[in-house]
Amino acid sequence: MTKEERLKKRHRAEKRFRFYGLTSIFVALLFVVILVQNIFSKGSSAFKKTIITTEVFFDQELLEIQNGASQEEIMEADFYDIMIENLIKAYPAKNRDEEDELLKLFSGDAEIEIKKAFLNDNKLIGKTITLDLTASDDIDQLHKGNYPRDLPEERRRISDFQLVIYDYFVENKKISKNFNNYFFNNGDSRDPELAGIGGALVGSFYSILICLLLAFPVAVLASIYLEEFAPKNKITDFIEININNLAAVPSIVYGLLALQILLATIQLPRSTPLVAGITLALMTLPRIIIPCRASLKAVPPSIREGALAVGASKFQSVFHHVVPLALPGTLSGTIIGLAQALGETAPLILIGMVAFVVDIPSSPIDPSSSLPVQVYLWSESAERGFVEKTSATIMMLLSFLIVMNFIAVYLRQKFEKRWN
Amino acid sequence: MSNVKIKSKNLNVYYGDKQALFDVNLDLNEKEVTALIGPSGCGKSTFIRCINRMNDVIDICKVTGNIEMDGININDKDLDVVSLRERVGMVFQKPNPFPKSIYDNISYGPKIHGKGETKSELDQIVENSLKKSALWEEVKDRLDEPGTSLSGGQQQRLCIARAISVNPEVILMDEPCSALDPIATAKIEELIDELKKTYTIVIVTHSMAQAVRVSQKTGFFHLGKLIEVGKTEKIFKNPDNKMTQDYITGRFG
Numbered sequence: 001m002t003k004e005e006r007l008k009k010r011h012r013a014e015k016r017f018r019f020y021g022l023t024s025i026f027v028a029l030l031f032v033v034i035l036v037q038n039i040f041s042k043g044s045s046a047f048k049k050t051i052i053t054t055e056v057f058f059d060q061e062l063l064e065i066q067n068g069a070s071q072e073e074i075m076e077a078d079f080y081d082i083m084i085e086n087l088i089k090a091y092p093a094k095n096r097d098e099e100d101e102l103l104k105l106f107s108g109d110a111e112i113e114i115k116k117a118f119l120n121d122n123k124l125i126g127k128t129i130t131l132d133l134t135a136s137d138d139i140d141q142l143h144k145g146n147y148p149r150d151l152p153e154e155r156r157r158i159s160d161f162q163l164v165i166y167d168y169f170v171e172n173k174k175i176s177k178n179f180n181n182y183f184f185n186n187g188d189s190r191d192p193e194l195a196g197i198g199g200a201l202v203g204s205f206y207s208i209l210i211c212l213l214l215a216f217p218v219a220v221l222a223s224i225y226l227e228e229f230a231p232k233n234k235i236t237d238f239i240e241i242n243i244n245n246l247a248a249v250p251s252i253v254y255g256l257l258a259l260q261i262l263l264a265t266i267q268l269p270r271s272t273p274l275v276a277g278i279t280l281a282l283m284t285l286p287r288i289i290i291p292c293r294a295s296l297k298a299v300p301p302s303i304r305e306g307a308l309a310v311g312a313s314k315f316q317s318v319f320h321h322v323v324p325l326a327l328p329g330t331l332s333g334t335i336i337g338l339a340q341a342l343g344e345t346a347p348l349i350l351i352g353m354v355a356f357v358v359d360i361p362s363s364p365i366d367p368s369s370s371l372p373v374q375v376y377l378w379s380e381s382a383e384r385g386f387v388e389k390t391s392a393t394i395m396m397l398l399s400f401l402i403v404m405n406f407i408a409v410y411l412r413q414k415f416e417k418r419w420n
Numbered sequence: 421m422s423n424v425k426i427k428s429k430n431l432n433v434y435y436g437d438k439q440a441l442f443d444v445n446l447d448l449n450e451k452e453v454t455a456l457i458g459p460s461g462c463g464k465s466t467f468i469r470c471i472n473r474m475n476d477v478i479d480i481c482k483v484t485g486n487i488e489m490d491g492i493n494i495n496d497k498d499l500d501v502v503s504l505r506e507r508v509g510m511v512f513q514k515p516n517p518f519p520k521s522i523y524d525n526i527s528y529g530p531k532i533h534g535k536g537e538t539k540s541e542l543d544q545i546v547e548n549s550l551k552k553s554a555l556w557e558e559v560k561d562r563l564d565e566p567g568t569s570l571s572g573g574q575q576q577r578l579c580i581a582r583a584i585s586v587n588p589e590v591i592l593m594d595e596p597c598s599a600l601d602p603i604a605t606a607k608i609e610e611l612i613d614e615l616k617k618t619y620t621i622v623i624v625t626h627s628m629a630q631a632v633r634v635s636q637k638t639g640f641f642h643l644g645k646l647i648e649v650g651k652t653e654k655i656f657k658n659p660d661n662k663m664t665q666d667y668i669t670g671r672f673g
Contacts, residue, residue, distance in 0.1 A: 231479065232479050300516075302512060302514060302516035303516060303518065303519075304477075305474065305477070305510075305512060305516065306512070306516040306517070306518060306579070306582070307518070307528075308474065308477065308505065309472065309474065309505060309509065309510040309512070309583070310505065310506075310509065310528065310529035310532075310582060310583065310585070310586055311502050311503070311505040311506040311529060311532065311533060311586060312502075312528075312529075312532055313502050316532055320528070320532075321518060325519065
């Protein structure tokens, strides 16, 4: 081979390598785009809900309370008759069967929505107001175009007569979409139009908070001790190897551990963010210790020597100089560890967070769900309305993860000191 | 004849199984500059790191023998290294200012030793230290800028100021000019000349010329042994040992 040939061959090899690299980046991006596009196209409609604009007349005869009733009285009062009487007027139905079909177009919370209107203004008796009532899941999906109406009637969840009413609503501009506050405020529900991630959000928040409070101080102190103070001997090596091993243990094993120790032995309340937080803290601990130690290691020894040489004690050199310099790396490692914990599902399923919880937890010892578990729960549900809810929850989860990772990167870029 | 400040007696240093220094007996005179020369890995740096017990940081390092400073053995297990390092300052090969402001770099030492209780006392210490290290005029208007923003030579003078700030008796310099250009080097050498009026200085250097320029006494190390020590003039003009002769004339090293 001549010199030129060899040179050409080397250039070709480099070109080939660049091509492979570019191709793999392109393929990776393509997958990301497909994934995001898929989730968005399925999930974005969940942020809107379909509402039916209905006139509601508060008939004194159908209510046992008066104008100016107190909150408790209203809460206890029965609004069922008011609801029925007003809803069947939304469309000129001819008989009982048609009225029943008409009523099914509204969500199961129509009575509560009417009651809430009265709670806001307790002098409505004898008056007629216009209310935006939530539509049932079937109508919601139909209106959003997620439900095919050209199927034969027996294979549809919506009857031909209901389609007629729907078309009547559309024609009279009684049906529209607005912001789906239920999705953010409500807990889980059997009815997709009423189901929300409120409970899962609060549950995830408590879990991650407890995880942070437990894991962060322990991980940081353990890292500082191991990196700066521990004698370099076989015991330290053994601990180091095992921390690395623990970080690789499948998360479901931590779930089993929590099930046995926290639930069976210590008898902590099942399905609660408290147990979830402790479990996630155990799981996250080694995952924070590793980046923590790495950032301590990255502080050049010359800084330690400089401090020691002016007479700082070991403790002072570590806490005055090394730790502040390692802090950005430590914090970003912690945030990434927490982001992983936020997305963790398996251990939470084992400690009972898959339970169907309607109420939004008011403390870490109330039964609760969490975002990833909510995704899992809804993805198993048959109703069409849960498909968009599942994707929308994934969108929420992903945006939290992206924000957390962004903060981590920002902390590192902005505050990390560079040497040389 | 000047007083002996530091006296090493049968000093042996081991890094694990490897012996780095063999029976070093060396006297360092007070308010004088002693230069240590020798090829890389000969133990010069190891020797000066024994004087402020910097070798304690290295787990596998073991030091036997005595180093007496003002007649007290500083290689004693019970000796408090913090107060020793207050008396023996050190300047490293590569400038290593803390990534903090110039002011904080210098005030750190006095602060942890409880010198300079008030702000004005600290200000005074910072100013004096910077003046002694000939950096004051260059940085007096930007004391709150990071020490790392200075040039290499300025950084090294900042490190010298930091060492001076706790008012030590001895300053150890481990090849302080090896990372600097000739102009910065000249400034540091001038500074050393000035500092020796107040401090006992030990400098490790690879430059014969530097040793000749700054030191009054020179020790030549080879393979962990102190081959020859004497007045700088004598070592460079008329060494007793053949090996010293070969080294200073550039025949090996």
